[in-house]
Amino acid sequence: MSFQVFGLPVSRGVAIGRAVLVASSRIDVAHYFVDETRVDAEVARLRVARDAVAGELSLLKRDLPAEAPGELAALLDVHLMLLHDDSLTGATKQWIHERHYNAEWALSAQLEVLARQFDEMEDDYLRERKADLEQVVERLLRALARGPGASFAAAPAVGARDFGGEEPLVLVANDIAPADMLQFKGSVFTGFVTDVGGKTSHTAIVARSMDIPAVVGAREASRIIRQDDWVIIDGDNGIVIVNPSPIVLEEYRFRQRQSELERERLSRLRHTPAVTLDGERIELLANIELPVDAKSALESGALGVGLFRSEFLFMNRGGELPGEDEQFEAYRAAVEAMNGLPVTIRTVDIGADKPLERMSVNELRHEHALNPALGLRAIRWSLSEPGMFRQQLRAILRASAYGKVRMLFPMVAHLSEVKLTLEALAKAKQQLTDAGRAFVDVEIGAMIEVPAAALVLPIFLRHFDFVSIGTNDLIQYTLAIDRADEAVSHLYDPWHPAVLGLIASTIQQARNAGKHVSVCGEMAGDPAFTELLLGMGLRSFSMHPAQIASIKQRILRTDARRCATVLPELLASDDPELRSRSAEVGGASRLIAGGR
Numbered sequence: 161m162s163f164q165v166f167g168l169p170v171s172r173g174v175a176i177g178r179a180v181l182v183a184s185s186r187i188d189v190a191h192y193f194v195d196e197t198r199v200d201a202e203v204a205r206l207r208v209a210r211d212a213v214a215g216e217l218s219l220l221k222r223d224l225p226a227e228a229p230g231e232l233a234a235l236l237d238v239h240l241m242l243l244h245d246d247s248l249t250g251a252t253k254q255w256i257h258e259r260h261y262n263a264e265w266a267l268s269a270q271l272e273v274l275a276r277q278f279d280e281m282e283d284d285y286l287r288e289r290k291a292d293l294e295q296v297v298e299r300l301l302r303a304l305a306r307g308p309g310a311s312f313a314a315a316p317a318v319g320a321r322d323f324g325g326e327e328p329l330v331l332v333a334n335d336i337a338p339a340d341m342l343q344f345k346g347s348v349f350t351g352f353v354t355d356v357g358g359k360t361s362h363t364a365i366v367a368r369s370m371d372i373p374a375v376v377g378a379r380e381a382s383r384i385i386r387q388d389d390w391v392i393i394d395g396d397n398g399i400v401i402v403n404p405s406p407i408v409l410e411e412y413r414f415r416q417r418q419s420e421l422e423r424e425r426l427s428r429l430r431h432t433p434a435v436t437l438d439g440e441r442i443e444l445l446a447n448i449e450l451p452v453d454a455k456s457a458l459e460s461g462a463l464g465v466g467l468f469r470s471e472f473l474f475m476n477r478g479g480e481l482p483g484e485d486e487q488f489e490a491y492r493a494a495v496e497a498m499n500g501l502p503v504t505i506r507t508v509d510i511g512a513d514k515p516l517e518r519m520s521v522n523e524l525r526h527e528h529a530l531n532p533a534l535g536l537r538a539i540r541w542s543l544s545e546p547g548m549f550r551q552q553l554r555a556i557l558r559a560s561a562y563g564k565v566r567m568l569f570p571m572v573a574h575l576s577e578v579k580l581t582l583e584a585l586a587k588a589k590q591q592l593t594d595a596g597r598a599f600v601d602v603e604i605g606a607m608i609e610v611p612a613a614a615l616v617l618p619i620f621l622r623h624f625d626f627v628s629i630g631t632n633d634l635i636q637y638t639l640a641i642d643r644a645d646e647a648v649s650h651l652y653d654p655w656h657p658a659v660l661g662l663i664a665s666t667i668q669q670a671r672n673a674g675k676h677v678s679v680c681g682e683m684a685g686d687p688a689f690t691e692l693l694l695g696m697g698l699r700s701f702s703m704h705p706a707q708i709a710s711i712k713q714r715i716l717r718t719d720a721r722r723c724a725t726v727l728p729e730l731l732a733s734d735d736p737e738l739r740s741r742s743a744e745v746g747g748a749s750r751l752i753a754g755g756r
């Protein structure tokens with residue numbers, strides 16, 4: 161039966177593929193294809209793992225102390241029975257044979273199928289056996305990791321092998337943590353759907369940086385879509401169509417081809433300078449998460465990196481944070497890859513929906529902090545860990561000896577934070593000087609992403625060389641809307657006059673003070689806002705590399721002076737209808753065109 165699920169569009173385009181359901185807790189299982197010649201060996205790996213687990217369970221049973229309750233032996237029997245049941249290992253083999261999934265992936269795919277069957281059982285006792293099944297699979301996964309061929313299984317490139325002739329796959333999950341999303345970069349998946357998340361949640365941001373269609377906040381998607389269902393992800397409209405009819409499928413295949421052609425056409429703008437019709441030269445920069453992303457930044461024609469989200473180096477490391485040398489190597493790699501173009505490295509923005517360790521949004525919300533977005537995150541976290549902070553500052557400073565580096569501090573709101581940050585920087589420089597390490601006196605900037613910072617901007621401008629407006633958080637904090645919460649996503653409104661007023665005044669004041677100002681939030685990469693931001697006087701935009709060409713196309717067709725003329729009307733408008741309508745049909749362009 162065909163049906164649709166609605167969510168939030170976060171990454172454009174159309175993906176069509178078979179659904180791969182992955183539970184959040186099993187997201188770190190390696191996903192890759194094995195080629196024809198390795199299929200038998202992969203099945204053998206599974207067999208060896210199964211025999212090892214059978215041995216483990218039998219030993220456990222044999223060694224049960226005499227006083228152990230009888231239920232324990234019975235439970236081990238259930239586990240042994242599940243282990244040998246054809247619906248687990250037999251069907252897993254089938255995934256390997258037919259789909260060429262690696263053993264771990266095949267096993268977790270089959271677990272999703274069986275877990276759902278258990279969920280649907282009427283009988284309480286049988287339904288509760290799902291936990292046993294999960295334990296057996298956990299044991300099998302551990303045995304696979306220990307067994308022969310495990311090093312191949314643990315290969316870091318998740319699904320890097322492209323298995324020609326296979327059907328395309330799309331990932332469906334309740335939630336994917338931002339750091340986990342990152343591991344799917346360059347993977348086998350051609351699209352993503354998650355039940356939770358807002359449009360500018362970090363999971364959505366990473367999905368967008370991968371430039372493949374994605375829908376988040378699709379609520380029940382992972383519950384009602386089944387393993388292997390055919391799925392269309394309409395990333396432009398936030399629609400997921402499950403088991404589409406042949407006519408719908410044909411229509412979407414057509415749209416898919418159109419959007420590929422459009423991308424190809426846009427990519428020809430790579431070397432074209434971004435200049436408006438009235439001759440204003442615009443700087444287009446890239447947002448990156450890891451040093452390897454510098455490659456796509458360069459390929460997109462970016463004039464530098466406007467935001468390197470360094471926190472991704474710190475996530476999912478089992479409590480062990482990267483030391484100064486490791487960080488230095490990462491920053492240096494990005495700086496060298498950019499061939500002399502500027503790289504703006506933001507100090508860690510840990511916290512809120514980017515925890516150090518893997519956690520789902522629900523865990524974050526309900527188990528760890530009442531309001532993580534208002535808690536110890538970004539510069540607050542860094543200042544609470546002075547040793548770690550100085551280590552990062554030294555690592556960034558050392559990278560400055562290899563190219564043009566700028567340093568950016570997230571979420572600064574208090575003058576006391578500015579002072580402490582500058583003191584930490586001075587100390588880090590002194591330590592490097594004492595140690596005879598080379599570094600350059602880098603430019604420093606503040607992210608303007610808390611309304612308080614925007615409202616006291618002149619004070620901030622005295623201390624910083626540049627500012628970068630983080631619209632994602634600025635909207636969140638101005639409107640009191642959790643950006644990761646799909647339940648309030650309809651109120652997350654970049655067109656709100658309070659938001660526009662803060663952005664416009666920040667740009668204006670920075671320009672008046674002769675300080676460089678950029679926007680690095682998602683608004684910079686959304687063509688709906690290009691004319692508006694140009695009208696506000698913005699001349700530097702930082703975004704995912706994949707967005708650069710379409711923003712450039714907008715810029716080439718825009719007269720910035722005209723946009724500035726109609727800006728007061730837009731900012732003064734008290735007609736919310738007009739604003740939201742203009743947002744729907746391509747943003748300010750409507751208003752601006754109307755004002756001509």
Ligand code: PEP
Binds near residue numbers: 631
């Ligand atoms: C922002 O808040 O707009 C921003 C660019 O930072 P992040 O999305 O990483 O919070």
Ligand code: MG
Binds near residue numbers: 570609630632633
């Ligand atoms: Mg931010």
